[in-house]
Every structure is written in C-alpha cells, then in structure tokens.
Amino acid sequence: MTASRSKTGASGFDQLFPGKPEEGRVKTGIVELDEMLKGGFMPGDAVMLAGSAGTGKTTLALQYLVNGVKLGEPGIYVTFEELPDQIYRDAKNFGWDLRKMEEQDKFRVICTSPSLMLESGSDSLLDDVLRDIQPRRLVVDSLSHLEMFVKKDDMRMEAYRVIRYLKTRGVSSVLLWESPQISGGSFSVTDVGLSFLVDCIVALKPVEIESSMRKALVILKMRGSDHDKRLREFEITSNGIKIESAFTNYEGIISGSPRKVASEKFMEMFRGASEKQKKA
Amino acid sequence: MFHRNPGLIDTVDGVARRVGRTTIAVISDVRELLQLGVLKQKRIGNSEVVFLDRSKDRELLESVANHLKTVRIGGEK
Numbered sequence: 001m002t003a004s005r006s007k008t009g010a011s012g013f014d015q016l017f018p019g020k021p022e023e024g025r026v027k028t029g030i031v032e033l034d035e036m037l038k039g040g041f042m043p044g045d046a047v048m049l050a051g052s053a054g055t056g057k058t059t060l061a062l063q064y065l066v067n068g069v070k071l072g073e074p075g076i077y078v079t080f081e082e083l084p085d086q087i088y089r090d091a092k093n094f095g096w097d098l099r100k101m102e103e104q105d106k107f108r109v110i111c112t113s114p115s116l117m118l119e120s121g122s123d124s125l126l127d128d129v130l131r132d133i134q135p136r137r138l139v140v141d142s143l144s145h146l147e148m149f150v151k152k153d154d155m156r157m158e159a160y161r162v163i164r165y166l167k168t169r170g171v172s173s174v175l176l177w178e179s180p181q182i183s184g185g186s187f188s189v190t191d192v193g194l195s196f197l198v199d200c201i202v203a204l205k206p207v208e209i210e211s212s213m214r215k216a217l218v219i220l221k222m223r224g225s226d227h228d229k230r231l232r233e234f235e236i237t238s239n240g241i242k243i244e245s246a247f248t249n250y251e252g253i254i255s256g257s258p259r260k261v262a263s264e265k266f267m268e269m270f271r272g273a274s275e276k277q278k279k280a
Numbered sequence: 281m282f283h284r285n286p287g288l289i290d291t292v293d294g295v296a297r298r299v300g301r302t303t304i305a306v307i308s309d310v311r312e313l314l315q316l317g318v319l320k321q322k323r324i325g326n327s328e329v330v331f332l333d334r335s336k337d338r339e340l341l342e343s344v345a346n347h348l349k350t351v352r353i354g355g356e357k
Contacts, residue, residue, distance in 0.1 A: 084286065
C-alpha cells in the first residue's frame with residue numbers, strides 16, 4: 001500500500017503528509033480536515049456530506065476523490081444531474097484533470113438516473129465499473145435525488161440498500177445531501193432519518209457574520225472515533241477547499257444567529273474604553 | 281454526446297431528456313451507434329440501458345485520425 005502510494009503520489013503531495021500516515025484511515029488529503037477527523041475517515045464508512053446549495057459539497061467530494069487517486073486509491077463519482085463534461089470542466093478550474101485520470105483507469109465519472117441506481121436485479125448499474133477500476137472511494141451526488149423516485153417512507157430503506165451495496169464491496173462512500181434545514185433555528189440534517197444510517201456526518205453551512213457571508217464546516221458525527229467538535233471556517237480557493245481556523249469568538253452559528261461570545265464583547269468594550277481614554 | 285460524456289449510462293428516454301430531445305428524435309441515432317458497436321446495451325432490472333464502449337470509441341477515433349492523416353499525405357503528394 002505504502003509503495004503504491006509513493007509511486008502514484010503527485011510531486012509535492014507527499015510533503016503534505018510527512019512521517020508515517022495514520023494506519024487504516026481514509027485520508028481526504030485536505031490536511032486540516034484530516035486533523036479534524038483524527039487522521040481521516042474510517043475505512044468502508046458511509047459519510048454524509050450535507051449542506052445547502054453553493055456551500056462546496058461537490059468541490060469537497062471531488063477533492064476527496066482526486067486526492068485518493070494521488071494516494072493510489074481509485075475513485076468513482078456518480079452524478080444524477082450534471083453531465084460528466086461539466087464535471088470535467090469544473091474540476092479543471094481547480095487543476096484536476098479527471099479525463100487524464102480516467103484514461104489511466106483510476107477514476108470514473110458515472111452519470112445516470114437515480115431510478116437505475118435503485119434497480120435491484122441480478123445486474124447492478126455499478127457492477128461493471130467496480131470490477132474495472134476496483135475503487136476504494138465513491139461519491140454519490142446526490143442522495144437527495146433518490147427522493148424524487150421513492151416514497152418518503154421508503155427513502156430510508158433504499159438509502160440503506162445503496163449504503164450496504166457499497167459497504168459489502170469495501171468501498172468508502174461519501175453521500176452528498178442537499179440540506180436547506182442546516183440554516184435557521186431548527187437544525188436537522190435530513191427529515192427522512194438518514195442520519196442514523198451513515199457513520200459520519202460532515203455539514204457545510206453558510207453563515208452571515210458582520211454583514212459578510214462566510215462558510216463553516218463541522219463534523220456532527222463520527223462512529224468509532226474521536227473528532228474535532230469545533231466549527232471551522234473554510235474557503236473555496238483555486239486549489240479547492242481550504243480550511244481555516246475555528247469560529248472561536250462566536251456562538252450560535254449553527255442556529256443561524258451568530259453573536260460574539262461574552263468575553264469577546266467585554267474585550268471589545270474594554271479596548272473601546274481604553275482608546276477613548278487615550279484620546280482624552 | 282457519448283464521446284464527451286463517456287460515463288453516461290441511461291435508458292434511451294433518459295439520454296433523450298439529457299440532450300433536450302424526444303425519444304423518437306434520438307432512437308435512430310442510438311440504433312446506428314449500437315450497430316457500429318460504439319454503444320453497448322445492458323439490462324438493469326426492468327430497464328434497458330445504453331452506454332459507451334470506451335475501447336471501441338478509442339479504436340474508431342484512432343482509425344478516423346489515421347484516415348485523415350492518409351488523406352492529408354495523399355493530398356500533399
């Protein structure tokens with residue numbers, strides 16, 4: 001495993017991970033996120049990446065797969081909406097040449113209908129591609145689309161089937177979920193009880209602080225592992241997702257009403273008073 | 281469509297919807313590509329899906345490129 005990693009690793013990539021990597025973790029390749037996850041996702045886990053539109057779910061999911069390829073772990077991106085052509089184009093803006101990875105049989109973008117993904121005959125839609133490229137990672141963009149094809153009561157059972165299909169094949173999956181509920185006062189990830197089916201939940205959320213829109217990332221759940229519980233700010237840069245420091249001076253971010261913590265307010269008042277004194 | 285989107289796996293209805301056309305409008309093109317072997321067919325549950333045969337697509341592109349090269353060399357002579 002280590003040998004193939006060094007063989008396939010891009011120049012400079014190994015520098016991001018000096019020393020011995022944490023055994024048995026599936027690294028996202030985003031250093032700060034891996035630190036938050038105490039080394040990466042647990043192997044074979046189903047991870048839900050939830051957030052409202054424009055929060056960076058697709059970018060983060062693609063970055064996870066691209067970094068996987070660099071670590072010698074082939075990946076598959078399943079999309080129900082966008083055509084592969086558009087995914088290639090968007091990825092290229094971040095410097096990720098998905099077509100080249102496909103030519104090397106290390107990556108596949110699969111575009112299909114959710115109803116076909118749910119077909120449960122002897123042949124599954126993904127059987128051939130799983131056999132061809134032997135992926136270690138797979139992204140479904142998005143699980144929310146399945147809702148259009150199944151009754152709300154059946155959604156949990158169908159999602160469970162998709163998750164089990166991937167788990168039994170040893171694939172670590174990231175399932176995207178469009179979650180408008182993460183903004184505002186009432187906080188829930190899904191309204192169909194999927195949070196219990198997945199092993200890990202990473203939530204992305206836009207937050208308004210002092211009249212500017214910023215983005216926050218938080219790990220809400222991680223079965224069988226400790227993780228960073230803080231809300232971290234992140235940006236979408238020309239190289240992908242970049243995670244910044246925690247929102248330590250604010251509270252109420254998840255509920256949608258961020259305000260400065262009392263100690264910070266006191267410090268501001270104190271600074272203001274001492275400045276006034278100096279001027280006087 | 282399939283060359284630019286090699287990972288597209290869908291029913292003929294689904295393919296038509298993605299290109300903004302009706303099934304009737306695309307069915308003859310799909311049949312022709314199936315006959316050429318560029319597209320393959322597979323049954324998934326109750327649905328028949330079509331998808332690109334990547335190696336056949338590569339093979340055809342190479343033969344077209346070789347043909348164009350030959351024509352060009354012939355023209356220069």
